[in-house]
Amino acid sequence: MHELSIAMSIVDMALEEAGRRDVTIDAVHLELGPLSGVVADALLFSYEMACAGTPLEGSRLVIREVPIEVYCPACKAQKILNSMQWFCCPECGAPTSDVIHGRELAITALEVRDERPTATVGSS
């Protein structure tokens, strides 16, 4: 399980962003594809641990799971895969390894509140 180290990276990146912009963070929005190798439930669990003792403690991790989207060479179009076990076009059945979406593991947004001018948010 490597979700804890991933969660710690997420917390570090969010804190850095918060420090730079002088904001406090209520929630971190994350895009997650099944081909990232990261499991959403394990990540949610790890996130709470990773936040403990940091200014992110009590914040939420909002995960948007992205389906696997492939390019079908026969249909010449992007299609959403039906099953991770069979990389083929859901309509015509042509096999394809051309993955367009599904590897995502990215912070897409932060729910923030502006800090009062005197307050500071540490990045450590």
Added chain:
Amino acid sequence: MSAQPRLLEVRKNVLKQNDLIARALRERFRAEGTFVVSLVSSPGAGKTAFLEKTLSLLRQNYRVAALVGDLATENDAIRLARSQAPVKQITTGTLCHLEAAMVERALEDWEVGSLDFLFIENVGNLVCPASYDLGENLRFVLLSVTEGEDKPLKYPTIFNSADVAVITKMDLCEAVECDEAVMRANIQGVRPGMRCLAVSAKTGTGVEEYLEFLIERLAESARQHAALKE
């Protein structure tokens, strides 16, 4: 009172740090003319035996070395050292996978000189290594005939992240009633078009084809490098 919450759009790849180091490694390997192959598999699939065979055969004509990741022991490095190729162990402690920074660190004080091939044996794990680019040219995923034909279907992510599948322990294929054709079909299911090799490090079955494939890829990589320079 706290200010009103608002949504701040950002776009940050969580593994950016790893990817940046991997990219720098890849660039460095390319400049040095080193072809890098990483090996992933479940524990016990035969990575070390496969690598030992690879190193002892390749070192007759090529400069080869290996980095070996393991949680706790140095046994694999000791085994691989029998091939007389330079081998360095990366002990990951509790970490279940290698990251690009570990490869970078391992290379720092390692006087191996210039290499034709560098092999990186990942920790035995079919889940976590999928997420981490190590700067390799090719990622091999190994599965042994004893693991069941449906292994690729159970771990589609790592099979999808790999470039080449290697079915190992072919000498046991008949004894464990493994249907090689089904195994190959399952590999193609999760990664259509993936190159698939079948070998036995013990008897040498398929090893020649595998080495030819590697040598051809090294030559191709050198040609590409030369073309870029022109």
